[in-house]
Amino acid sequence: xxxxxxxxxxxxxxxxxxxxxxxxxxxxxxxxxxxxxxxxxxxxxxxxxxxxxxxxxxxxxxxxxxxxxxxxxxxxxxxxxxxxxxxxxxxxxxxxxxxxxxxxxxxxxxxxxxxxxxxxxxxxxxxxxxxxxxxxxxxxxxxxxxxxxxxxxxxxxxxxxxxxxxxxxxxxxxxxxxxxxxxxxxxxxxxxxxxxxxxxxxxxxxxxxxxxxxxxxxxxxxxxxxxxxxxxxxxxxxxxxxxxxxxxxxxxxxxxxxxxxxxxxxxxxxxxxxxxxxxxxxxxxxxxx
Amino acid sequence: xxxxxxxxxxxxxxxxxxxxxxxxxxxxxxxxxxxxxxxxxxxxxxxxxxxxxxxxxxxxxxxxxxxxxxxxxxxxxxxxxxxxxxxxxxxxxxxxxxxxxxxxxxxxxxxxxxxxxxxxxxxxxxxxxxxxxxxxxxxxxxxxxxxxxxxxxxxxxxxxxxxxxxxxxxxxxxxxxxxxxxxxxxxxxxxxxxxxxxxxxxxxxxxxxxxxxxxxxxxxxxxxxxxxxxxxxxxxxxxxxxxxxxxxxxxxxxxxxxxxxxxxxxxxxxxxxxxxxxxxxxxxxxxxxxxxxxxxxxxxxxxxxxxxxxxxxxxxxx
Numbered sequence: 001x002x003x004x005x006x007x008x009x010x011x012x013x014x015x016x017x018x019x020x021x022x023x024x025x026x027x028x029x030x031x032x033x034x035x036x037x038x039x040x041x042x043x044x045x046x047x048x049x050x051x052x053x054x055x056x057x058x059x060x061x062x063x064x065x066x067x068x069x070x071x072x073x074x075x076x077x078x079x080x081x082x083x084x085x086x087x088x089x090x091x092x093x094x095x096x097x098x099x100x101x102x103x104x105x106x107x108x109x110x111x112x113x114x115x116x117x118x119x120x121x122x123x124x125x126x127x128x129x130x131x132x133x134x135x136x137x138x139x140x141x142x143x144x145x146x147x148x149x150x151x152x153x154x155x156x157x158x159x160x161x162x163x164x165x166x167x168x169x170x171x172x173x174x175x176x177x178x179x180x181x182x183x184x185x186x187x188x189x190x191x192x193x194x195x196x197x198x199x200x201x202x203x204x205x206x207x208x209x210x211x212x213x214x215x216x217x218x219x220x221x222x223x224x225x226x227x228x229x230x231x232x233x234x235x236x237x238x239x240x241x242x243x244x245x246x247x248x249x250x251x252x253x254x255x256x257x258x259x260x261x262x263x264x265x266x267x268x269x270x271x272x273x274x275x276x277x278x279x280x281x282x283x284x285x286x287x288x289x
Numbered sequence: 290x291x292x293x294x295x296x297x298x299x300x301x302x303x304x305x306x307x308x309x310x311x312x313x314x315x316x317x318x319x320x321x322x323x324x325x326x327x328x329x330x331x332x333x334x335x336x337x338x339x340x341x342x343x344x345x346x347x348x349x350x351x352x353x354x355x356x357x358x359x360x361x362x363x364x365x366x367x368x369x370x371x372x373x374x375x376x377x378x379x380x381x382x383x384x385x386x387x388x389x390x391x392x393x394x395x396x397x398x399x400x401x402x403x404x405x406x407x408x409x410x411x412x413x414x415x416x417x418x419x420x421x422x423x424x425x426x427x428x429x430x431x432x433x434x435x436x437x438x439x440x441x442x443x444x445x446x447x448x449x450x451x452x453x454x455x456x457x458x459x460x461x462x463x464x465x466x467x468x469x470x471x472x473x474x475x476x477x478x479x480x481x482x483x484x485x486x487x488x489x490x491x492x493x494x495x496x497x498x499x500x501x502x503x504x505x506x507x508x509x510x511x512x513x514x515x516x517x518x519x520x521x522x523x524x525x526x527x528x529x530x531x532x533x534x535x536x537x538x539x540x541x542x543x544x545x546x547x548x549x550x551x552x553x554x555x556x557x558x559x560x561x562x563x564x565x566x567x568x569x570x571x572x573x574x575x576x577x578x579x580x581x582x583x584x585x586x587x588x589x590x591x592x593x594x595x596x597x598x599x600x601x602x603x604x605x606x607x
Contacts, residue, residue, distance in 0.1 A: 130302075131309025136585060138544030139562055139578045144317055146566040146574055219431065226433050227548050231563050246436060257443045264436035272431035 022284040029280035035273040039266070043089030052083040055238045075248060075259055085262055088240035092222050092267070095156055095241075099221035100214050102160025104167065108203070108210065111171025116179060116198055126172070129165045137162040141224065145233045155234050159224045167213055174206040208285045215278030219271040226267050242267050291597060303590040310582045311362070315355055318575055362579065368572035372565065377576035381558065385580070387457065388557035391550065392542045394473055395480040399538060402481075403488035404531065410489075411496025411527070412519060419493070426486035434545050438479040438552040445475065455554035476553040480545050484538045491534045492527070499527035529600045536592035540585050 023029050047054075075081055110129060114122040132140070141158045148154040178184060179202065187197050228234035229243030237244055242263040249259035349357070361367070367377040410419035446454035453459065453472050462468040499505070500523050508522045547559030554560075558577055565573040 127305055128309055131306045132313060133540075135310055135313070135578065135582045136540040136544040138547050139581050140313075142547065142562050142566045143314065143574055143578050146569060146571065147317060223433050227435055230433075230435050231548065231551060231566075233563075233566055243433075246433075246439065250439065253439075253443050253447045257447070260436070260439050260443065264433060264440070267433050267436065268428075268431050271433075272428060275427065275431055 019281075019284040023280060026280050026284065028276055029284070032273040032277035032280065035269060036277065039089065039270050039273070040093065043086055043093055046086035047083055047090075050083055050086070052080045054079060054083045054087050054240060073256075073258070075245075075256075081259070081262065084240040084245060085242070085266060088242045088245055088263065089266060089270075091152070091235055091239065091241040092225055092243070092270070095152070095159065095225040095235075096218040096222040098156045099159035099163070099225075100217040102157060103164040103217055103221075104210060104214050105164075106161065107164035107167030108171050110164065111168040111173075112175050112198060112203065114168070115172035115175030116194070116202065122172070126169075129168050132162070133165040137224075138227075141228060142231075142233060145228065150233055150236050152235065155225060155228065159221050159228075163217060163220060163224075167210075167217075170209065170213065171206060174209060175202055178202045178205050212278055212282045212285070215274055215281065219274040219278075222267065222271055222274075226263075291594065295597065296594065299590055299593045303586050306586050307583060310579070310586070311359055312355070314575055314578050314582075315358055318571055319351065319354070367576035367579070370565075370573040370576075371570040372568045372573060373570075377572050380561065380573060381576055381580055384556060384558050384561045387555065388543070388546055388550070388559060390469075391473065391476055391480060391555060391557055392539075392546055394477040395484065395542055395545075396535075396538065398477055398481040399484040399488055400535070403485045404492055404528070407489040407492025408496050408524065408527070411493040412500065412523070414497055422489065422493075426489050429482050429486040432482070434479060434483060435548045435552055437482060438475070438549060441475055441479060442552070455552070457556060472553075472555075476549050476555055479552075480542060480549045483545065484541060487541075488531070488534055488538065492531050495530055496523060496527040499523050502526065532592065532596065532599065536589055539588050543581055543585065 073081055075084070110125050114125040140162045144158045144161075145154060148158070184197060184201050187201050192200075225234055225241065226243030226246070229241045230247045232244075232247060235241035235244050237248070245263040246260060249256070249263070252259055365378055367381075369375070370377045370380050373380050406422055410416070410422045413419055442454050445452045452475055455472075457469065457472050458465065459468050459472075505518060505522045508518045513522075543559070545559075546557060547562055549555065550557045550560035551563050558581060562574055562577045562581075564570075565577060
């Protein structure tokens with residue numbers, strides 16, 4: 001018995017270890033991971049190392065160029081650009097992460113229920129999914145934010161709740177596939193409750209699919225946050241986010257085009273690294289090669 | 290061939306989706322804290338609010354309100370816009386054409402760039418062209434659309450003024466086609482960028498997997514010229530799923546239009562929705578969302594109906 005368990009553990013672990021080895025040798029994956037670590041350090045430790053008040057207005061130093069004390073200069077209200085980029089990064093990263101938690105939870109739940117039970121429940125859930133998918137997500141976000149107000153929590157909920165549909169379809173397809181497996185049948189025959197079968201035997205199988213999707217979801221969510229905040233519907237000033245900093249920069253094209261450069265470059269780097277890392281993880285966990 | 294049963298099923302499906310859209314949008318508005326009357330003016334006193342709520346029929350039971358809302362919407366009555374003071378449908382009608390021009394230009398641009406480039410890279414995987422195209426599309430997918438717009442405006446309209454920074458026409462030149470095209474170029478490129486990158490990646494992988502199929506090897510083995518093999522045996526198979534992805538680009542283009550139109554001051558539906566949102570004009574934003582959703586559903590229905598005509602493997606009977 002003990003021997004069997006060891007063999008089983010080995011078999012279960014081997015593909016994961018192989019993927020991990022592949023990932024560690026992939027220069028793109030390593031570079032992307034390192035970039036993401038740098039961005040997180042910049043956003044979360046930066047303001048600790050550089051304790052400058054991000055909201056203090058210095059009207060004598062509006063749109064000031066770079067100095068030793070303020071390496072990236074000041075914005076239209078004389079606020080320190082560097083520290084606002086750091087704090088804006090916290091917001092953007094947190095919105096990305098929490099929005100994905102929302103969308104992965106809802107998408108997995110809807111997809112798993114529809115795939116596991118089928119019948120009228122699946123019909124209803126998937127029609128609702130199609131309906132929401134037909135609405136351009138952006139308009140749905142604008143509509144919802146109008147009514148539930150701008151701010152961090154509504155923003156996270158809106159981005160999460162408008163981006164779970166693709167995942168729900170994917171999860172449903174996967175659950176349908178695994179539902180018919182013999183070990184699932186065995187678990188049922190042993191009298192396992194539905195929820196146990198679903199959470200212990202079916203859902204762990206689709207975990208790699210979920211992880212890859214979540215990484216793409218984070219970058220989509222960061223882009224959505226920046227667009228909504230840019231339009232004035234997301235994070236509200238004086239709080240900084242990369243999106244609303246770009247919105248402020250819009251009026252100073254002629255005098256300070258650099259203000260439009262920094263937040264955009266940070267978004268680009270973060271999203272690019274997330275996407276590339278997601279692609280690398282998918283390639284590394286692909287069982288077909 | 291299209292069987293009547295297939296057409297009926299697709300149309301029914303589209304109607305169900307539209308119904309879901311109506312329910313979702315309706316309940317988002319009704320569940321808003323304070324209700325629709327508070328949105329118009331949060332400073333209203335209770336008595337005033339009661340008057341407005343009675344006038345808008347907000348005291349009826351929810352199902353009754355919903356049926357009234359659907360009945361009015363079907364008859365083309367989406368209420369009065371708070372901001373403009375005219376019927377919502379009129380405001381939308383004056384902007385719809387402009388968005389169609391922009392989205393149409395972006396879609397054309399997407400097809401013209403993505404399909405040929407994607408096909409070429411798919412036929413020659415790992416060539417320098419393939420590597421370059423893949424690299425550019427990965428980067429483009431990571432760029433925020435509005436930031437690309439800002440950078441292009443700074444580069445081509447501010448620092449080196451070769452193109453207009455925004456608007457649809459130069460004042461006094463309304464209706465001039467050349468002037469319109471000059472104004473259209475930057476927003477269309479910005480709007481198309483993400484779609485180009487996505488469709489390109491998709492076309493490439495579709496062509497690559499179609500080129501590996503057995504019948505392609507057979508065609509090559511029997512000595513057909515390379516060109517004939519590519520056009521008759523690879524592309525014919527590869528481009529069918531591409532049509533579906535083109536259908537999926539529409540919501541993305543319409544959604545992206547909201548941001549693009551705002552940056553380039555393009556007087557379309559997207560900018561209208563942002564104006565309506567910032568002005569808390571709920572009949573207008575509800576109307577815009579419904580019209581946009583209906584357009585997307587209609588376009589997807591069209592794709593569904595065209596699909597069996599180009600792919601005889603799709604069974605439309607039974």
